[in-house]
Amino acid sequence: MSSFVIEGGHKLSGEITPQGAKNEALEVICAVLLTPEKVTIHNVPDILDVNNLIQLLRDMRVKVERPAVGTYTFQADDIDLEYLQTEEFLRKSASLRGSVMVVGPLVARFGKAMIPKPGGDKIGRRRLDTHFVGIQKLGATFTYDPDRRVYEVVAEHLRGTYMLLDEASVTGTANILMAAVLAEGKTTIYNAACEPYLQQLSAMLNRMGARISGVGSNLLTIEGVSELHGTEHTILPDMIEVGSFIGMAAMTGSDILIKNTGYDKLGIIPDSFRRLGITVEQQGDDIHIPTHDSYEIDTFIDGSIMTIADAPWPGLTPDLLSVFLVVATQAVGSVLIHQKMFESRLFFVDKLIDMGAQIILCDPHRATVIGLGNRFKLRASTLVSPDIRAGIALLIAAMSAEGTSTIHNIDQIDRGYQDIDKRLNQIGARITRL
Template sequence: MGTFQIEGGHQLKGEITPQGAKNEALQILCAVLLTPEEVIISNIPDIRDVNKLIDILRNLGVKIQKLGKGKYSFKSDELNLEYLESEQFKKEGSGLRGSIMIVGPLLARFGKGYIPRPGGDKIGRRRLDTHFEGFINLGAEFRYNKEERFYGVEAPEGLTGTYMLLDEASVTGTANIVMAAVLAKGTTTIYNAACEPYLQQLCKMLNAMGAKISGVGSNLLVIDGVKALGGCEHRVLPDMIEIGSWIGLAAMTKSEITIKNVSWENLGLIPNTFRKLGITLERVGDDIHIPAHTNGYQIESYIDGSFMTIADAPWPGFTPDLLSIVLVVATQARGEVMVHQKMFESRLFFVDKLIDMGAKIILCDPHRATIIGHDFQSTLKATTMVSPDIRAGISLLIAALSAKGTSTIHNIEQIDRGYENIDERLRAIGAKIIRVEV
């Protein structure tokens, strides 16, 4: 188990480059199972969740070569499908929620796919119904071993395209169904599909492999099935969640930071949402420059004078993964804001740790919190904390970097699941943070 010790209250300065996007990488890596030909992927982040998935693919028989930093070659021409029903896979797959996305490609190519009930963040219920209802619509048979908590889908005669209306715009659910449908017979139409940039990236990669997907970027995807897919090269986008994290860090620590190569066209509402909190963002080419907010930042109010509410929504709405960052940034703003987390009922429960640090937060219910900003008139107090999940973990780390004194964060493995070498990268811009292995 690891621990971060953070001496907060210092201004930072410099440039930081975002890692490759975790959520895209998990989808893209599963897609290599759709072809026996070589697939080369670059800008893969070196983080726990992604490395776990790479290990699962290797154990499944995928031939993997590291070609350079973040660049890998994958070839799925001789897979060991018996691994899917092994005790080893049940253990490894259950520790990674993203492993659910191997089911669609395996079902499409081999007529069967299995997965143990996956784990992941402790942020509330995250159902898998959308995935399996999509597979069933395509003609697969579903089975669930309750004693072993093991899911399976089988389609020995292959899948058949159909029309389906998803009950929720699930990103991983849409990705899984799309990967299953690209090799199905006939045409599949998916309405209420997720359309996040990472899902768009997956569709673009699949089209480069020979798939026929139209409507990319909308919530209506049309997929004409093909008999086989070939290889391709693909580059993962920069991680928008990490970009939002660095924006929040700059504001909270009154630091001048430039975030390099952010892919502005794929950031959606993220820049404007932080501007609503009073944070100045300057676009310089494809970079974001945040000047030092020495005079603080003022939360906007609505035209009628009522205070701001920031809520998550499916893309192109604001991503739920950044609400924890918005919440912690608001603790030092001028003004008030309500954060409404609609998707997960446990994601706001980390606010008790911020309250212990001196933040003024009212947890209205499991989904809503009202934050009254300090305007830096009083700083957060250093404390000892435990990271409950990836996004809460980075939010607590930002709070610790802004607080005077030395804070300790335990269970940093949660942060490492989503952020690459974060302590080294923060030290490079002046943060006083050390990693202690316990």
């Protein structure tokens, strides 16, 4: 198990560029299974989850090449469907939650798929009902083998239909969308997720020959086609990294320029940080965070305590709430952080409390942060990263703390952040990887 040793209290200075979006990468890489023609994808992040998915496709006999850093070509013209039955496939896909999105493309193109109960972060229940019910409505049959803990999916013929999703699941919408593009007739998906990742996936599929309308809304209409073709696609900058860098700069009192942020696709993320009192300056497609001696949390118009809560797009992404929580510990004022989606994602706050943060965990979904400003610095500590997003939040806390901290289980951080220690060290951080 790898660890970070962080010498806190150092200010950052200079420029940093966010990686390609992890969540988008997992979707569009699964989409290459929909065509036998070559698909080229640029700005692919070099992170554990994405690399594991690419290797899984290689094992399925997808031809994968890397002509340049961050660029991959995929050609799925000779898929080994027998490999899906093997224990190796089941073991590898079980450890990677994004692998569930191979179901839609495989069922649409080949009429069958296998998927184990997937793994991923330990942040609470992450049910797959939306994926399964949507694909079932298109005509697929799911069978569960409790001994092997495997779902087998079979569909002789997918047909378009109307469906109202029980939740606006991002990966669920992506999976259903990828199945529907090759289904016969028209599919209407209501209460669809509409995150920029889905907009990017839809644009890519349309370039491949799909007929998707309503992109960017929660009502998608898909006219099924008989085949898809090759294309070229560039992944957006990762909005979660952009948000992480904004919070990191403010909390360490640093002056940094975040380059090529895809600002128009960030939604309410910049304004949400401004509500914490952080100065976020847009400079074209870049974001400048000036040095903050302190920052003060805003209140609502009636004077009541500020609440920052996650919501489906265009609301605030739940992946950034861990960062907002830790950044609020060094603000002036109080804020209620409401994590609605996952009931275990806030349990890392006990580690921040050990570092001296003033936090009241109200219940599994809500935490009140009492910001004491820079009058009371966080103390260094020995920490364990429970998931990707809590991991980066703990890294931010350690960078602002007095003394030297250690974070164990940083494989969780590596799953979502590319060479994060090297990139931060280049602008003044002191992080050692053990």
